Every structure is written in structure tokens, then in C-alpha cells.
Amino acid sequence: xxxxxxxxxxxxxxxxxxxxxxxxxxxxxxxxxxxxxxxxxxxxxxxxxxxxxxxxxxxxxxxxxxxxxxxxxxxxxxxxxxxxxxxxxxxxxxxxxxxxxxxxxxxxxxxxxxxxxxxxxxxxxxxxxxxxxxxxxxxxxxxxxxxxxxxxxxxxxxxxxxxxxxxxxxxxxxxxxxxxxxxxxxxxxxxxxxxxxxxxxxxxxxxxxxxxxxxxxxxxxxxxxxxxxxxxxxxxxxxxxxxxxxxxxxxxxxxxxxxxxxxxxxxxxxxxxxxxxxxxxxxxxxxxxxxxxxxxxxxxxxxxxxxxxxxxxxxxxxxxxxxxxxxxxxxxxxxxxxxxxxxxxxxxxxxxxxxxxxxxxx
Numbered sequence: 001x002x003x004x005x006x007x008x009x010x011x012x013x014x015x016x017x018x019x020x021x022x023x024x025x026x027x028x029x030x031x032x033x034x035x036x037x038x039x040x041x042x043x044x045x046x047x048x049x050x051x052x053x054x055x056x057x058x059x060x061x062x063x064x065x066x067x068x069x070x071x072x073x074x075x076x077x078x079x080x081x082x083x084x085x086x087x088x089x090x091x092x093x094x095x096x097x098x099x100x101x102x103x104x105x106x107x108x109x110x111x112x113x114x115x116x117x118x119x120x121x122x123x124x125x126x127x128x129x130x131x132x133x134x135x136x137x138x139x140x141x142x143x144x145x146x147x148x149x150x151x152x153x154x155x156x157x158x159x160x161x162x163x164x165x166x167x168x169x170x171x172x173x174x175x176x177x178x179x180x181x182x183x184x185x186x187x188x189x190x191x192x193x194x195x196x197x198x199x200x201x202x203x204x205x206x207x208x209x210x211x212x213x214x215x216x217x218x219x220x221x222x223x224x225x226x227x228x229x230x231x232x233x234x235x236x237x238x239x240x241x242x243x244x245x246x247x248x249x250x251x252x253x254x255x256x257x258x259x260x261x262x263x264x265x266x267x268x269x270x271x272x273x274x275x276x277x278x279x280x281x282x283x284x285x286x287x288x289x290x291x292x293x294x295x296x297x298x299x300x301x302x303x304x305x306x307x308x309x310x311x312x313x314x315x316x317x318x319x320x321x322x323x324x325x326x327x328x329x330x331x332x333x334x335x336x337x338x339x340x341x342x343x344x345x346x347x348x349x350x351x352x353x354x355x356x357x358x359x360x361x362x
Contacts, residue, residue, distance in 0.1 A: 002009025003021060003353055004351070006352055006356045009064045009067075009068065009349055009352070009353065010059055010061065010064050012064070012067065013060040013061075013066075013067055014057060014058075014060040014063070015052075015085060016063070016067075016083050016086065016087075017060060017063045017083070017087040017090050018040075018042065020082075020083055020084060020086075020087040020138065021040055021042070021087050021090070021091070022042060024087075024134055024138060024262060025037050025040075025042070026192035027132060027134075028104055028130055028285065029130065029166070031127075032123075032127040032129075032130035032131070033130075034119070035049055035098075035115055035119050035123055035124055035126075035127035036094070036127050036130070036131060038056070038115055038118065038119070039056075039094050039097065039098055039109075039115045039127075039326060040056075040057075040069070041055070041056030041057030041058065041110070043107060044056070044112070044122050044339070045063075045112075045118045052238065052245065055110065055111050056109075056110050056111070056112050057110070057111055058090070058093070058094075058110065059091060061353065061356075061357060062086075062089045062090055062093055062209055062210065062213040063086035063087065063089065063090045063210075063213070064086075064349075064353055065210060065213040065214050065217065065230060065350070065353060066082060066086035066213045066214070066216050066217035067082065067086060067217060067238075068217065068349035068350045068353055069213070069214045069216075069217030069218045069222075069226050069230075069348075069350065070082045070217040070218070070219075070224070071346060071349055072218070072222075072339075072340050072346045072347040072349065072350050073217075073218045073219035073221075073222040073226070073335075073339070073340075073346075074219060075217065075218070075219045077134065077181065081139065081162050081163060081166060082216075082217060083140065084138045084139050084141065084217035085166050085213075085217060085219070086139045086168075086213070087135075087138055088135045088136070088139060088166075088170055088214070088216070089170070089173070089209060089213045089216060091131055091135035091138075092135055092170065092173060092174060092177065092209060093209055094131065094175070094214070095131050095132065095135070096177050096181070096205065096209070097109060097115075098115055098124050098127065098128055098182070099128065099181060100181070101114040101115065101116055101124075102116045102124055102125070102348070103181070103185065104263075113231035115127075117221050122156055128334050132174065135170065136167050136170055136171065139163040139166045139167050139170070140163045140167070151359060156245050165220070166179050166216055169212055169215050169216055170212060170216070171310070172208075172212070173208045173209055173212035175208070176203075176205075177203040177204065177205060177208060178204035179204050180200075180201050180202075180203070180208070183197065183200060183201050183204065184201045184205065187201065187266060187271075188265075190264055190266075191274070191291065191294070191295060192271075192274045192275060192291070193266050193271050194271060194274060194275060195268065195271045195272045195275055195324075197271070198266070198267070198268050198271040199257075199268065199324075202234070202235045202238040202239065202268065203231065203234070203235055205228070205238070206234040206235065206237060206238040206242075207231040207232070207233075207234035207235045207238075208231075208291055209233070209234065210231065210233050210234030210237070211227045211228070211230035211234065212227075212230070213230055213335035214226040214229055214230035214350075215227040222290035222339045225335050225336070225338050225339045226335075226336070226339070228331075228332070228335040229332045229333075229335040229336045229350070230332070231332075232328045232329070232331040232332035232335065233329065233332040233354050233357065233358075235325075235328045236325045236326070236328035236329040236332065236357070236358050237357040237358060238268075239268050239321055239322075239324055239325040240322075240325045240327065240357070240358050240359055242260070242267035242268045242269055242321060243268075243269060243318060243321050243322060243325070244359075245259065245260030245265070245267060246258060246261055246267070246269060246309060246312065247259075247309070248258055249317060258305045258309055261300075261302040261305050261308050261309060262299075262300060262305045262338075264294060264300070264319075266294070268321050268324070269312055269317040269318055269320070269321040270290075270317070272296075272315070272317045272320045272321060273286075273287060273311070273312050273315040273317035273361050274287060274291055274294070275287075282314065283314060283315050283316065286311040286314040286315050287311075287315055289307075289311055290308060290311040290312065290315070293307070293308055325358060329354060329358050331359070332354060333351070334355075336350060336351070
């Protein structure tokens with residue numbers, strides 16, 4: 001269960017970004033706005049407002065990282081560019097989820113039918129096209145950019161420096177998202193995708209947004225270290241999510257046990273298990289049997305899904321994945337410690353979020 005401090009951090013981030021997103025969606029064309037409001041969790045499939053705490057809302061972890069990074073580096077969270085950055089990075093996350101659900105054929109998202117199942121794939125793609133420029137445009141809104149004082153003379157370059165820097169960070173994350181999605185689709189066609197390539201996907205699809213969030217929130221002098229913190233934390237989070245997708249408790253994960261296996265997703269533990277070795281022991285026999293199962297085109301039975309999980313256990317893939325997640329989390333915390341020592345109160349929100357996303361007791 002989410003601890004009260006984490007619940008507060010996430011709730012604050014959701015509330016603040018909901019306000020910004022809601023105002024922005026009023027300026028978007030009706031069709032795309034309906035899709036985006038549904039995906040964001042602001043409205044249901046019929047366009048009715050969803051009460052706070054209702055279904056469809058994400059955890060807002062990335063937005064929470066923006067605000068926590070600001071607090072850790074002495075930047076006021078009241079700075080409108082912080083709230084705009086938090087909303088923009090959540091919009092990129094929304095974009096990636098919309099794409100993923102269409103490409104993977106996933107029918108559920110956050111306990112509700114996926115947006116493409118409600119509105120159709122074409123409407124979703126149209127919404128994504130509308131979302132991208134609006135996410136960047138948030139950073140240059142009049143509400144974010146104060147008007148220069150006429151008495152002080154022209155100051156436009158100085159005034160635009162913060163939003164322009166933020167837009168560059170956001171744009172780089174968007175490019176990496178596209179690269180990660182392309183590589184992810186390519187690796188699904190590989191018999192043995194390789195652990196290193198799978199980590200590259202995790203870095204581009206998840207690490208990029210965590211890094212972007214931390215960099216958007218940080219004061220400029222701390223941006224590089226917090227970007228590294230976010231990058232490695234994102235990878236640790238995604239590996240942990242891969243483990244939960246195979247061995248997690250459905251009451252905690254919100255999806256059926258082994259659902260990722262049944263869908264034959266080549267997540268990090270699977271990539272580790274399928275990696276060729278020179279061993280000739282029973283673990284190698286398990287790898288060959290697992291590779292045979294993944295090579296089949298017909299759907300697995302429930303018994304075959306259970307067998308795949310046992311084969312993964314036998315190869316040591318779970319322990320290898322958990323160790324990799326711990327390494328990336330420690331690398332993230334090391335980067336954070338270089339600018340915020342562990343005893344420093346200002347960074348405790350970032351440390352709490354790190355513990356939360358990796359499932360570590362805080």
C-alpha cells in the first residue's frame with residue numbers, strides 16, 4: 001500500500017497537473033480533446049467528468065519527480081514553469097501509453113478499456129498528433145512566460161531562456177521515446193533479443209521520461225546529476241515492473257498473474273533467460289524449452305504459461321533481473337548523493353519516490 005507521504009506527493013502532482021491539462025484541453029479540437037481527457041482520466045468514455053480519485057488516472061510519478069527535483073535543488077514549486085514541465089512530461093507519458101496500447105493490442109489501461117478500444121485507433125493517432133505540439137507549447141504559454149517590463153527595454157531572449165531550455169529537454173525525450181518504441185517493436189521479432197538491447201529500450205522508453213522529469217524540475221546547476229538520477233531510476237523501475245509482470249501479486253499489480261508471459265512479451269527477465277550460453281546443464285535445457293515456447297505462433301494454454309514461468313525460475317532470470325534493478329537504483333542514488341547528501345532533508349522526496357517505484361521499503 002502507498003505510504004501517506006508518497007500518497008501526498010502523488011496526489012499533489014496529480015492535482016496540479018490536472019488543472020494545467022484541463023485548461024489546455026479546452027483549447028484542443030473536440031475529437032482529440034475527448035480522447036486525451038479520457039486517457040488522462042479526467043472524463044469517462046461518454047465525456048462525463050470523473051471525480052477525483054476515480055478510475056483512469058495514472059499515478060503521476062513523473063510529475064511528482066518534477067516537483068521533488070525542484071524542492072531538492074531550491075527551486076520554488078510555485079514557478080509556473082515547474083507545473084508546466086510536470087504537465088508536459090505527463091503528456092509525453094500519455095502519448096507513449098496511447099501508442100503502446102495500439103501497437104501491442106492491449107485492451108485495458110488503468111482498469112478501463114484502452115482508448116483505442118473506445119474511440120478507435122485512427123482517433124487515437126489523431127489525438128497523439130494534437131498532443132505533441134501542445135505539450136511543448138505549454139512551456140511557452142503566456143501564463144508561464146512573464147511579460148517583459150517595457151521600461152527595462154527588450155528582454156525577450158532572457159525571458160525565453162527557461163522555456164527554451166525546457167523545450168529542448170522535452171524534445172530530446174520525445175525523440176528517445178520514438179527510438180525506444182521502434183527498437184521495442186524490432187526486438188519482439190527477434191528470437192533472442194538480448195539483455196543489453198532490452199535495457200536500451202527501457203532506457204529510451206522509461207529512463208528518458210524519468211530523466212526528463214528530473215531535469216525539468218531541477219535548478220540548472222543540478223540538472224545533469226538529476227538527469228542521471230532519473231535515467232537510472234527509470235531503468236530500475238522498468239526492470240522491476242517486468243519482474244512484477246511475471247511474478248507479481250495480481251492484487252498489487254492490478255493485472256492477472258503471468259499476463260506479460262501469456263502475451264509473450266520479451267521483457268528483461270525473458271531476454272536474460274533466452275540469452276545463449278556455453279553451459280550444458282539443466283538451466284540451458286530450460287532456455288531451449290523456453291525458446292521453443294516463444295517460437296510458437298499459436299496462443300499458449302494456461303499450463304504452458306505456468307511452464308514458462310517455471311522455466312524462467314530455473315534459469316535464474318528473476319534473481320538476475322532483480323540484481324540489475326538494484327544496480328541501476330544504486331547508480332541513481334549515487335548521482336543524487338553527489339548534489340544532495342543522504343542526510344539532506346531537501347532530497348528526501350526524491351529518495352522516497354525512488355523507493356516507491358522500485359518497490360523497496362522506505
